[in-house]
Amino acid sequence: MEVLKCKCGAGNIPKGVFILPLTLLVMVLLLPLVIDLNESYFSLYGSSLETPENNKCNIFSGSWVPYSKGSFYSNESCPFIAEKQNCFMHGRPDREFLKWRWKPEECELPLFDAKQFLKIVRGKSMAFVGDSIARNQAESLLCLLNSVARPVDITSRYTSKDDKYFKWWFYADYKFTVAILWSPFFVKSSKAYLKDTSFYNAENLFLDEPDEAWANHIQIFDYLIFSAGQWFFRPLTFYENRQVVGCQKCHNLTTDPLNLYGYRNAFRTAFRTVINLKGFKGMVFLVTHSPNHFENGEWNKGGGCNRTLPVNKEDKGFLHPYALEEIYETQVEEFAAAEKEARQKGLRFGLINITDVMLMRPDGHPHKYGHNLDRNVSINDCVHWCMPGPVDTWNQFLLHMIKIGSF
Numbered sequence: 001m002e003v004l005k006c007k008c009g010a011g012n013i014p015k016g017v018f019i020l021p022l023t024l025l026v027m028v029l030l031l032p033l034v035i036d037l038n039e040s041y042f043s044l045y046g047s048s049l050e051t052p053e054n055n056k057c058n059i060f061s062g063s064w065v066p067y068s069k070g071s072f073y074s075n076e077s078c079p080f081i082a083e084k085q086n087c088f089m090h091g092r093p094d095r096e097f098l099k100w101r102w103k104p105e106e107c108e109l110p111l112f113d114a115k116q117f118l119k120i121v122r123g124k125s126m127a128f129v130g131d132s133i134a135r136n137q138a139e140s141l142l143c144l145l146n147s148v149a150r151p152v153d154i155t156s157r158y159t160s161k162d163d164k165y166f167k168w169w170f171y172a173d174y175k176f177t178v179a180i181l182w183s184p185f186f187v188k189s190s191k192a193y194l195k196d197t198s199f200y201n202a203e204n205l206f207l208d209e210p211d212e213a214w215a216n217h218i219q220i221f222d223y224l225i226f227s228a229g230q231w232f233f234r235p236l237t238f239y240e241n242r243q244v245v246g247c248q249k250c251h252n253l254t255t256d257p258l259n260l261y262g263y264r265n266a267f268r269t270a271f272r273t274v275i276n277l278k279g280f281k282g283m284v285f286l287v288t289h290s291p292n293h294f295e296n297g298e299w300n301k302g303g304g305c306n307r308t309l310p311v312n313k314e315d316k317g318f319l320h321p322y323a324l325e326e327i328y329e330t331q332v333e334e335f336a337a338a339e340k341e342a343r344q345k346g347l348r349f350g351l352i353n354i355t356d357v358m359l360m361r362p363d364g365h366p367h368k369y370g371h372n373l374d375r376n377v378s379i380n381d382c383v384h385w386c387m388p389g390p391v392d393t394w395n396q397f398l399l400h401m402i403k404i405g406s407f
Helices: 016-045 054-055 114-120 133-146 262-276 324-344 356-361 394-405
Strands: 062-066 100-104 125-130 167-172 176-182 187-189 203-210 222-229 236-240 243-248 285-286 348-350 367-371 378-381
Touching: 054 367, 062 348, 100 394, 114 133, 125 133, 133 167, 133 222, 133 394, 187 262, 203 262, 222 262, 236 262, 236 285, 243 262, 262 324, 285 324, 285 394, 324 348, 324 356, 348 394
Parallel strands: 125 176, 125 222, 203 236, 222 285, 285 348
Antiparallel strands: 062 100, 167 176, 187 203, 236 243, 367 378
């Protein structure tokens, strides 16, 4: 009975007596919410995203391995394939080049997941800025997403006519916009190429002025993907402060060396334009130079690309696309300098390094099954990429890098 006589008022009860029940109550109430958030996170990004091994793995170092399931789509199922890249429509008979996937040396590159991609980009916008290689990748993305959602062409909202060089699409269910902003040099040019495709007359490039065709639009985009290179092989006259500062192939078309001054400064101006854009908080990606594979002659001297299988890492050294090393090194140097400056301003720049990956795919081009965009004639196209084809891997890289979000 002495126990019952103890002074056990509420004020004397130790605080710890209430902490355990209260903690258990909170856990019971919050546990379903935590589980729900966790499941939502992994359904969106994938569990492999958080592994240190995945973040450290160089996804661009690897090899092409057999993959029996083939392509994500067909040329018949996708309405977004440009005629130039619709190799099967123009008679390409083989399909073996579709039965390969990219395998990084130290990890797995997830296959493209259209539902996951659209969940991640919901309410956002993406622009592919550059030349026809940028357009090649953009149309690949549209085809990869086509099994889940079909966009509406909203180009007329941005241009006064049906312009083959600029396109906008809108995925209403996801409020996601994709655009192609055509600008083969990134900087202001005389645009003589629009009327003269002979490759013999010089194009004027104003290296310190961005091309307004893309620069006036990019502030609204959440993702910018830059890709250009092939157009810098033609005759060019370089201007800065509206004064001529140099040229390429301006004296002797056959012996003048490649002048990378224009290429370097075009990229420098493009990156600087984005970095200095007030209020821009999006992700910026550079897709490195896409190699051509003309063999047994140049593009205008009977060269072609009739291989039907990839080459391995040992044999790729026998392929020598014109100026590939010089172009690639210049591009990556400018990107590295820009990325450092961008990081200091809180911007994220990512490098989609496809050059070495695609050097091993001489089988992925249209070859003689290419097609001229303006005329009903076949051409030897060893620059662009068949669709479907290895170009679809570029968007696997893109999805992976958007998911990890840190480069």
